[in-house]
Amino acid sequence: MFISPAFAQAAGGAAPSGIAAFGQFLPLVLIFVIMYFLLIRPQQKKVKEHRSMVEALRRGDQIVTQGGIIGKVTHVREDGELEVEIAPGVKVRVVKATVTQVLTKTEPAASAE
Structure with a gap:
């Protein structure tokens, strides 16, 4: 009475092809590349400069x-x-x-x- 019957949905399309699967991961890859150039690389450069400054004391x-x-x-x-x-x-x-x-x-x- 309070429980409605559950109906299985028809199967969607075929499994994603190689290009479509890559398209799903492209935003993730782009985010990692942007994070590398905005955060990781400048920090490594700063550490290298500090190390050379300390060694030159x-x-x-x-x-x-x-x-x-x-x-x-x-x-x-x-x-x-x-x-x-x-x-x-x-x-x-x-x-x-x-x-x-x-x-x-x-x-x-x-x-x-």
Whole structure:
């Protein structure tokens, strides 16, 4: 009385062909390509630039850390740390990766010829 009979619907068309199936995935592929060029690629470029900036740090560079501390590099250690002078006579150890900006860059020493 309250339940209506269920009728099976007639079968639709044939299964999608190769071109039609590709057409269904085309928007998904386009979204991935757009995301790659707008998000992934610029982020990889930014990471590469930061890595090269950190590798080029040397004694005498004035830097800014992620915490906002401004100081001058007094010693570059091989274990991924810097010794930074933040005030006269006050030196702190800082992880290289936390350097966000180099304010003033020292020129490399001229080679003796």
